[in-house]
Amino acid sequence: MIEKKKRNIFQIIDDWASARSLWLLMYCTGCGAIELPPTMTSRYDMERFGIAPAGTPRQADILLITGYLSIKTLKRVIRAYEQMQSPKYVIGLGSCTINGGMYWDSYNTIKMLDLYLPVDIWIAGCMPRPESVIGGLNKLSDIIKAGEANGWKKYNENLKWYRANQKKVIKKWDLPEFNY
Numbered sequence: 001m002i003e004k005k006k007r008n009i010f011q012i013i014d015d016w017a018s019a020r021s022l023w024l025l026m027y028c029t030g031c032g033a034i035e036l037p038p039t040m041t042s043r044y045d046m047e048r049f050g051i052a053p054a055g056t057p058r059q060a061d062i063l064l065i066t067g068y069l070s071i072k073t074l075k076r077v078i079r080a081y082e083q084m085q086s087p088k089y090v091i092g093l094g095s096c097t098i099n100g101g102m103y104w105d106s107y108n109t110i111k112m113l114d115l116y117l118p119v120d121i122w123i124a125g126c127m128p129r130p131e132s133v134i135g136g137l138n139k140l141s142d143i144i145k146a147g148e149a150n151g152w153k154k155y156n157e158n159l160k161w162y163r164a165n166q167k168k169v170i171k172k173w174d175l176p177e178f179n180y
């Protein structure tokens with residue numbers, strides 16, 4: 001549990017500015033990814049909210065996971081997340097990231113993303129429409145502005161717990177222990 005600390009004026013300004021300029025790395029594993037082109041382009045135009053796509057994890061603030069993750073893919077997602085610089089945020093898009101969705105009894109997909117990575121915002125649905133994606137992004141922006149998007153701190157403070165969960169499903173663990 002992360003305690004809410006009192007912010008000084010510089011932190012408040014910093015959080016306010018961060019919330020208005022977010023770079024998004026889309027990890028398009030699941031079918032929900034098909035809703036992202038209209039979210040980005042002229043119909044819904046997410047850039048009007050100060051959110052733009054990022055090309056690599058190093059330049060990204062948000063990691064958007066668009067649905068089910070196979071165990072093989074989870075490994076790449078962890079690698080991408082740990083390459084991002086803090087502060088960084090995770091969005092779980094679609095029911096598959098919340099409880100496994102329609103893949104809940106699959107032999108090679110994970111069921112709950114937040115056992116492996118700290119999810120700041122969930123966007124429920126199968127598949128969530130662009131309005132929901134925009135709603136989720138705006139909600140994330142609000143909690144960043146309020147200084148409450150602390151998933152990345154939770155990950156650092158509870159790294160042992162996350163590693164144990166990750167290694168439980170990824171049998172061939174060949175990632176560096178500290179990847180950032």
Ligand code: SF4
Pocket residue numbers: 030031032066067068093094095096097101102125126127128
């Ligand atoms: S939640 Fe639905 S749309 Fe999203 S990845 Fe799962 S099955 Fe596909």
